[in-house]
Amino acid sequence: MHVDQTNLPGEPAGKFGDRGIKYEEDVTRTDETWFRLLQWTQGQAPSERLAAQVLAYSGFNDIDPSHPLGGKDGGRDAICSKDGRPWIMAVYFPRDQQPFNVIKSKFESDLAGAAKHQPYGLAFVTNQELRLSERANLKELGAGKDVTIDLFHLERVAHVLDEPSMSPVRKQYLDIDPGPLPIAVELDILGSARRFVGSEEVLDWWLEHAPEKERQRHVRSRQEHVQNPISALRLLPMQPPAPTPLTKTELEQRIERWERRVRQAWTESEDHLAATAWPGLRFRLRNTGEVFLNDVQAIITIEGVRGLQYLHRDRFEQAKLLPPVFPARRDPYAWVEPGFYDDLRIADYPVTWKNLDDSVEITLDLRHLRPHPVWESEADDIVLVHSGDIGGTEVAARWTVTAQGYGEVHEGEVRTIPVEPVSFLDSLEEVSGGDEPSDE
Known part of the structure; x- marks a missing residue:
C-alpha cells in the first residue's frame, strides 16, 4: 500500500478509499471473505450450495437441498437435521447490504413457509449484517411460531469460511486462493x-x-x-573385629x-x-x-x-x-547394576x-x-x-x-x-x- 494522492474534486471517495488513500490493486484485504460475501453476484444456486457447506461445518447433518437451480421447494431451500431433530435451511444472498425491513420481510416469508412443515428449527443463512437487536428481533418471530432460529449472518458465515479447513470451499465459491495449506x-x-x-x-x-x-x-x-565378649575378638587375621x-x-x-x-x-x-x-x-x-x-x-x-x-x-x-x-x-565384591x-x-x-x-x-x-x-x-x-x-x-x-x-x-x-x-x-x-x- 502507498499514498498516491487524495481524492480530486468530483471524484468518488471509493477510488482512493474513505481516507483518501489509494490502494494497489494487488493488495489482499484482511476482510476479503467478508467483502466478497457482501458483494455477492453469483445468484441463488451457488449461494444455497455455499450455505449447505457452512451448515455442514457447523454440525448439521443429512443436508438435502431442494431446487437450487429453480423450482418449487415448498418453503424449504433444504432440509437437514441436528442432534436428531429436523431443521429447514433458508438462504438469502442479495448484493450489498439491504435495509433491515427488507431482510425481515424475507425472513418472515421463509419462516412462514418453513412453519408449514413443523420443523424443530430454521437455519437462516444470509450475507447480510445483522446487529444484536436485529438478531433478537428475528429470533422472537421464530418463538412466536414455536420454531427455534439459528442465524448465520454475515460475520458468522465469514468466520466459518475463514477456518483453515474451509479453504477449499472459500476457493470454490469466492475464488480466494488459500495459499499453502495450513x-x-x-x-x-x-x-x-x-x-x-x-x-x-x-x-x-x-x-x-x-x-x-x-x-x-x-x-x-x-x-x-x-x-559373650569373645565375639568381639578377631578369630582370623584378616577378619575385622565386631563393632x-x-x-x-x-x-x-x-x-x-x-x-x-x-x-x-x-x-x-x-x-x-x-x-x-x-x-x-x-x-x-x-x-x-x-x-x-x-x-x-x-x-x-x-x-x-x-x-x-x-x-x-x-x-x-x-x-x-x-x-x-x-x-x-554391602558386599564389596557384589555386582551393583x-x-x-x-x-x-x-x-x-x-x-x-x-x-x-x-x-x-x-x-x-x-x-x-x-x-x-x-x-x-x-x-x-x-x-x-x-x-x-x-x-x-x-x-x-x-x-x-x-x-x-x-x-x-x-x-x-x-x-x-x-x-x-x-x-x-x-x-x-x-x-x-x-x-x-x-x-x-
Whole structure:
C-alpha cells in the first residue's frame, strides 16, 4: 500500500478509499471473505450450495437441498437435521447490504413457509449484517411460531469460511486462493497426572516403627556383647573385629539424625516409588491435513505438575523409599547394576522433556508426519506428579506445532489431563509384590 494522492474534486471517495488513500490493486484485504460475501453476484444456486457447506461445518447433518437451480421447494431451500431433530435451511444472498425491513420481510416469508412443515428449527443463512437487536428481533418471530432460529449472518458465515479447513470451499465459491495449506495436526495425550494419598501416614509409621526396632536390636546386641565378649575378638587375621555396640545416648543421637534426613528427603522417596509404580504418559500426533509435514516439532507445556523419569518396576529399591536407621552393609565384591542405564535413549529418540517452574515442557521432534499412519510414542517416557492444589481434578496442556516451510506457529486447542489420587500403600504393594515393608 502507498499514498498516491487524495481524492480530486468530483471524484468518488471509493477510488482512493474513505481516507483518501489509494490502494494497489494487488493488495489482499484482511476482510476479503467478508467483502466478497457482501458483494455477492453469483445468484441463488451457488449461494444455497455455499450455505449447505457452512451448515455442514457447523454440525448439521443429512443436508438435502431442494431446487437450487429453480423450482418449487415448498418453503424449504433444504432440509437437514441436528442432534436428531429436523431443521429447514433458508438462504438469502442479495448484493450489498439491504435495509433491515427488507431482510425481515424475507425472513418472515421463509419462516412462514418453513412453519408449514413443523420443523424443530430454521437455519437462516444470509450475507447480510445483522446487529444484536436485529438478531433478537428475528429470533422472537421464530418463538412466536414455536420454531427455534439459528442465524448465520454475515460475520458468522465469514468466520466459518475463514477456518483453515474451509479453504477449499472459500476457493470454490469466492475464488480466494488459500495459499499453502495450513498445518492441521491433532494431539492426544494418553495417561494422567497422579498424586499420593496416605503418604504422610506411612512416613509417620516408619519414623516410629524403624527406631523402635533398632532400640530392641540395641538391647539384644548389648546383652550378647556382655554375655559373650569373645565375639568381639578377631578369630582370623584378616577378619575385622565386631563393632562395639553403641551406647544408648549414641543410638538416640543416630536416630535423631536419621529422622531429620528421612523427613528432608521424603519427597525424593515418594518420587522413587512414583517413578517405578506409576505408568508414564504416551503421545499421539495425527496429521489431518492434505500435505506431508517434514521436520515437525511439537512443544507441550503441562502446568501444575512435575516430571519424573519412568523406571521399570525392577529398579525399585525399598531402602530408597523407607531408608533404615542403619543401612545394610554391602558386599564389596557384589555386582551393583549401574543406574545410568535408566537415562539412556535410542539415537534420535523423538521425545525429550524438562521440568520448569511448576510445569513440564515436552518436545516431540519428528522427521516426517504423514497423513497416515498416526504417530504414537512407543514407551512410557515421563511420569507426571501433580504438584498443585490437592483438590484439583485436571491440569491443562498447551501445545504448539511448527514444521519446515511454515513460518507460522500452529497453536492447538488446550488439552486437559485428569489428576488421579493414588493410594501410597497400593503403589508400594505393586512394586514390592504385596510384601510388608522390611526392617532389614
